[in-house]
Amino acid sequence: MASVDEQNARRGFTVQTLRNKARRYGATVEGGVVGKHASYNIDAPQGKVWAASSTHALAVYWRTDEPAYRNDSIVDALERMEEGLADCDDPDCDICCEAHTDE
Numbered sequence: 001m002a003s004v005d006e007q008n009a010r011r012g013f014t015v016q017t018l019r020n021k022a023r024r025y026g027a028t029v030e031g032g033v034v035g036k037h038a039s040y041n042i043d044a045p046q047g048k049v050w051a052a053s054s055t056h057a058l059a060v061y062w063r064t065d066e067p068a069y070r071n072d073s074i075v076d077a078l079e080r081m082e083e084g085l086a087d088c089d090d091p092d093c094d095i096c097c098e099a100h101t102d103e
Contacts, residue, residue, distance in 0.1 A: 007027065012067075013074035018042060021081055036064050042077060047090045047096045054081035056088070056095045 015038075019029045022042050031040030040058040044050055060077040061071040069089050088096050 011069045013078075015040065015074075017074055018077060021078055025081060025085055027081075027085075031060075033064055038062050038064050038070070042081065044085055047088055048085040050080060050083070051086045052083040054086070 004032050015029065018040065022029050026048075028043045029040055030043060031038070033039075039059070039061040041059055042050075044055075049056055052058070058077055058080050060073045062073040063069070078102040091097075
């Protein structure tokens with residue numbers, strides 16, 4: 001029986017996997033590849049933070065010459081997204097202060 005890590009590596013998770021999952025939360029994925037390094041942010045919608053980290057963005061990065069690292073990084077991000085979103089309750093938040101002043 002293959003381990004979970006082996007199963008995930010065979011699945012071949014991609015940036016599109018992240019985009020599809022992010023879209024379900026109304027989030028966006030920004031970033032790209034420079035040299036052998038891929039770096040992406042999954043930005044929560046206006047006025048929200050990711051419950052897993054209480055931050056507006058989840059960072060995802062890996063070396064492009066190591067497919068297993070890509071899969072591990074994407075699986076980690078997918079798991080963190082699964083924890084959902086929460087309201088940003090910081091009244092002085094520089095990122096979403098407009099959402100607080102519109103209320």
